[in-house]
Amino acid sequence: MYQILVADAISEEGLYPLLNDTNAEIIQKKTDDPEVDLSTIKALLVRSATKVTDELMAEMPNLKIIARAGVGVDNIDVPAATKRGIIVINAPDGNTISTAEHTFAMMASLMRNIPQAHSSVKNLEWKRNQYVGTELFGKNLGIVGMGRIGSEIAKRAKVFGMSVLVFDPFLTKERAAKLGVESTTLDEILQRSDIITVHTPLTPETKGIINEEALKKTKKGVRLLNCARGGIIDEQDLAKYVANGHVGGVALDVFETEPPGEHPLLKYDNVIVTPHLGASTKEAQLNVATQVAQEVRTYFEGNPVSNSINLPAISKDIYEKIQPFYQISKQIGNILTQCVKEGVHELSITYSGSVTELETAYLTKAMLSGFFKGRIDVNVNEVNALLTAKERGITVGEKISTEAFGYDNCISVTAKGEENAFTVRGTFIDHYGPRIVYLNGFNIDFLPEGNLLYIQHMDRPGVIGHVGQVLGDHHINIATMQVGRKQAGGEAIMVLAFDKPLSENELSLLNNLDEIVSINPIIL
Ligand SMILES: NC(=O)C1=CN([C@@H]2O[C@H](COP(=O)(O)OP(=O)(O)OC[C@H]3O[C@@H](n4cnc5c(N)ncnc54)[C@H](O)[C@@H]3O)[C@@H](O)[C@H]2O)C=CC1
Numbered sequence: 206m207y208q209i210l211v212a213d214a215i216s217e218e219g220l221y222p223l224l225n226d227t228n229a230e231i232i233q234k235k236t237d238d239p240e241v242d243l244s245t246i247k248a249l250l251v252r253s254a255t256k257v258t259d260e261l262m263a264e265m266p267n268l269k270i271i272a273r274a275g276v277g278v279d280n281i282d283v284p285a286a287t288k289r290g291i292i293v294i295n296a297p298d299g300n301t302i303s304t305a306e307h308t309f310a311m312m313a314s315l316m317r318n319i320p321q322a323h324s325s326v327k328n329l330e331w332k333r334n335q336y337v338g339t340e341l342f343g344k345n346l347g348i349v350g351m352g353r354i355g356s357e358i359a360k361r362a363k364v365f366g367m368s369v370l371v372f373d374p375f376l377t378k379e380r381a382a383k384l385g386v387e388s389t390t391l392d393e394i395l396q397r398s399d400i401i402t403v404h405t406p407l408t409p410e411t412k413g414i415i416n417e418e419a420l421k422k423t424k425k426g427v428r429l430l431n432c433a434r435g436g437i438i439d440e441q442d443l444a445k446y447v448a449n450g451h452v453g454g455v456a457l458d459v460f461e462t463e464p465p466g467e468h469p470l471l472k473y474d475n476v477i478v479t480p481h482l483g484a485s486t487k488e489a490q491l492n493v494a495t496q497v498a499q500e501v502r503t504y505f506e507g508n509p510v511s512n513s514i515n516l517p518a519i520s521k522d523i524y525e526k527i528q529p530f531y532q533i534s535k536q537i538g539n540i541l542t543q544c545v546k547e548g549v550h551e552l553s554i555t556y557s558g559s560v561t562e563l564e565t566a567y568l569t570k571a572m573l574s575g576f577f578k579g580r581i582d583v584n585v586n587e588v589n590a591l592l593t594a595k596e597r598g599i600t601v602g603e604k605i606s607t608e609a610f611g612y613d614n615c616i617s618v619t620a621k622g623e624e625n626a627f628t629v630r631g632t633f634i635d636h637y638g639p640r641i642v643y644l645n646g647f648n649i650d651f652l653p654e655g656n657l658l659y660i661q662h663m664d665r666p667g668v669i670g671h672v673g674q675v676l677g678d679h680h681i682n683i684a685t686m687q688v689g690r691k692q693a694g695g696e697a698i699m700v701l702a703f704d705k706p707l708s709e710n711e712l713s714l715l716n717n718l719d720e721i722v723s724i725n726p727i728i729l
């Protein structure tokens with residue numbers, strides 16, 4: 206059973222995939238509601254209202270996934286979520302059309318003074334001369350940010366006979382040509398546009414991208430729209446340019462602080478506003494809620510999610526192919542962490558055979574999550590594995606090799622400390638399962654599972670008997686036993702599996718046997 210906190214107003218109908226899941230319990234409350242026990246929540250669903258801060262995440266130790274039923278994730282501290290190993294997903298295209306249509310409606314309203322004229326008629330006035338507008342036809346529209354929403358606006362603007370200038374550093378010439386728009390610089394847009402609309406995410410780079418310096422370059426009478434995020438157009442600078450009459454009109458759907466309260470821009474008649482309604486249509490809300498609800502369910506069913514902000518996308522097909530290798534990679538990492546007795550500064554992983562055809566980067570992260578398991582108090586998974594290694598000064602290297610040691614596939618990991626290096630190799634055999642086939646210089650073959658004991662000893666007659674004797678005296682059943690050696694009479698190893706872990710006393714009795722060099726329990 207997993208609990209999901211739905212903290213913002215999300216379409217009930219769209220939550221159907223979760224309401225329909227007998228393993229899911231949905232709680233529809235604010236995060237600061239005293240009746241909510243944040244510590245047991247595993248999934249958090251939000252729109253733009255809830256601020257998902259690091260402090261909030263600290264109160265949610267079981268949180269695995271944050272789902273944003275919408276596009277912008279600027280209300281979520283994504284780096285903090287990543288550090289904590291929490292997946293962040295969004296619904297990138299569910300509200301594109303709604304937001305593009307809203308922006309267009311705002312643009313038309315602004316040019317034809319519709320909100321002002323509407324209020325005037327409602328106040329029993331009839332001021333036809335006061336509300337003379339301007340056509341969209343033939344005007345230059347500048348679009349900053351030509352992603353999903355920007356592109357939909359461009360299409361509509363062209364139908365209205367507008368010339369579209371766009372600025373987006375990630376827009377290719379081919380795509381601009383296909384959309385029939387002129388790709389240009391931000392400066393050109395500022396200088397040539399009659400109307401400028403912004404459609405970028407809010408990032409440190411885009412915050413204030415239209416500020417006083419930019420406004421100075423615009424045409425007198427320019428109209429500005431922000432239906433993306435408050436702050437992309439600097440509100441204080443904009444207020445100055447509305448006050449001095451340079452800017453002819455403004456349409457805002459979003460504000461730096463929402464609700465904006467007593468905002469300097471609100472007093473101007475040529476500034477029209479809506480309360481962050483871009484995505485507020487029945488269709489968009491159903492789309493985004495269904496998308497994230499389905500993704501959350503998919504995640505808890507153990508399948509890959511498609512729209513993660515902090516995890517590379519991987520298809521279900523590839524995910525299924527990777528699963529066996531995923532497990533063995535994790536186990537190799539975990540064996541290393543339990544066997545290496547000094548600080549590790551380098552982990553190098555070599556893939557060979559059929560596994561090289563898969564997404565090995567994903568497996569490297571799985572190996573790291575196994576390596577950090579039990580070592581640090583943060584849950585390390587594919588989201589934060591590389592970051593955790595980096596923070597701890599561990600270099601991670603990945604290689605592809607043609608040497609598979611006779612196996613169909615082989616994953617070999619070497620952990621390097623100041624003094625020693627320790628190598629573990631594993632393989633996955635169809636219809637047989639995962640096997641560890643090499644441990645610190647010795648060929649061996651054991652199942653990486655359960656309560657294991659790795660013993661280094663001298664290859665002498667009777668050693669296996671002595672070990673068996675100690676265990677038998679303590680009524681301990683040996684489930685499986687594998688041995689490996691390099692040469693007769695030299696160093697050797699054995700790996701035993703038990704139904705339960707051995708006690709300190711039993712371990713110490715084994716350690717005291719003459720032929721034993723070292724013993725090392727491994728719990729997987
Ligand atoms: N008012 C509302 O209710 C809604 C607002 N939004 C906002 O609209 C934004 C855009 O949404 P989408 O088009 O779906 O996102 P998108 O990711 O498809 O498009 C964003 C575009 O901005 C471009 N970009 C990034 N940095 C830039 C920069 N420095 N200069 C110029 N272009 C830059 C990117 O290359 C990308 O093409 C969202 O991030 C969100 O904040 C989205 C939906 C509803």
Ligand SMILES: O=C(O)C(=O)COP(=O)(O)O
Nearest residue numbers: 252253254275276277484
């Ligand atoms: O999807 C987005 O980025 C939006 O801004 C929509 O926000 P909302 O879900 O309506 O609070």
